Amino acid sequence: MSGLRERKKQRTHRALVNAALRSFKEKGYEETTIAEIAAAADVSARTFFSYFASKEDVIFHDYPERMRHVLDLMAGRRPGEPVTDLLLRTMRASLEQAADPDVFDMEEAAARMELMLTVPALQARALHLLFEQQLRLAKTLEQAYAGELDAVEAAAVVGSLVGAVKLAAMVSITRGDPREQVWEAITAAAEISLYGRRQLPAEA
Structure with missing residues (x-):
C-alpha cells in the first residue's frame, strides 16, 4: 500500500509541475495563479500547498x-x-x-x-x-x-x-x-x- 501511495504522490507532483510550466508559458509566471495550476492538475489548491509552498518552489522542485x-x-x-x-x-x-x-x-x-x-x-x-x-x-x-x-x-x-x-x-x-x-x-x-x-x- 505504501508503494501505491508513493506512486500516486509522484504522479500528483509531476502533474503539478507540468501544469505550472504550461501555464507559465501560456499566461506568464506572474499572471498564473496557484488556483489555476491546481485546477489544471485536477487537484485542489490545498493539495498544491501540500507539495509546494509557493509558485517559486515548483521551478526548483x-x-x-x-x-x-x-x-x-x-x-x-x-x-x-x-x-x-x-x-x-x-x-x-x-x-x-x-x-x-x-x-x-x-x-x-x-x-x-x-x-x-x-x-x-x-x-x-x-x-x-x-x-x-x-x-x-x-x-x-x-x-x-x-x-x-x-x-x-x-x-x-x-x-x-x-x-x-x-x-x-x-x-x-x-x-x-x-x-x-x-x-x-x-x-x-x-x-x-x-x-x-x-x-x-x-x-x-
Missing part, C-alpha cells in the same frame, strides 16, 4: 533531492582519494542519475532556465540557492578532507567548479543542445575547472 544526492556522494570519500578525483566522480554520478528521463527532462530544463533568466523573483531565488549550495558543498568537502583542506581552499575549489559547470550547462541548454551535448559541456567545464588550461585546445 528537484533541488532538495539533487542536493542530498551530491552531498552524500561528496561525504563518501574513498580512502586516499584526491580532491579532483572525488569531485569528478561526484559530478559523473550526478550526471548518470540525471540521464534517467524520469529524473531530468531537457524540455522542462530549458523552460525552467528561460523562466529563471527572465523573472526577477526567480533570478533572486536561483542566486540564493546557488550560494547556499556552494556553502554546503564547501563545508562537506572540508569535512571529507579534515586536516588536509581548510575552509578557504574548499570554498575556492567548490566555487570554481560549480561556477564553471552551472554556466556551461546554462549556455548549452539555452542554445538547445541535445542531452548528450549538455553532458559533454558540463564534463568539459568541470575538467577545465579542476585541471586548468591544459584541458583547452592548444594555442596556435
Whole structure:
C-alpha cells in the first residue's frame, strides 16, 4: 500500500509541475495563479500547498533531492582519494542519475532556465540557492578532507567548479543542445575547472 501511495504522490507532483510550466508559458509566471495550476492538475489548491509552498518552489522542485544526492556522494570519500578525483566522480554520478528521463527532462530544463533568466523573483531565488549550495558543498568537502583542506581552499575549489559547470550547462541548454551535448559541456567545464588550461585546445 505504501508503494501505491508513493506512486500516486509522484504522479500528483509531476502533474503539478507540468501544469505550472504550461501555464507559465501560456499566461506568464506572474499572471498564473496557484488556483489555476491546481485546477489544471485536477487537484485542489490545498493539495498544491501540500507539495509546494509557493509558485517559486515548483521551478526548483528537484533541488532538495539533487542536493542530498551530491552531498552524500561528496561525504563518501574513498580512502586516499584526491580532491579532483572525488569531485569528478561526484559530478559523473550526478550526471548518470540525471540521464534517467524520469529524473531530468531537457524540455522542462530549458523552460525552467528561460523562466529563471527572465523573472526577477526567480533570478533572486536561483542566486540564493546557488550560494547556499556552494556553502554546503564547501563545508562537506572540508569535512571529507579534515586536516588536509581548510575552509578557504574548499570554498575556492567548490566555487570554481560549480561556477564553471552551472554556466556551461546554462549556455548549452539555452542554445538547445541535445542531452548528450549538455553532458559533454558540463564534463568539459568541470575538467577545465579542476585541471586548468591544459584541458583547452592548444594555442596556435
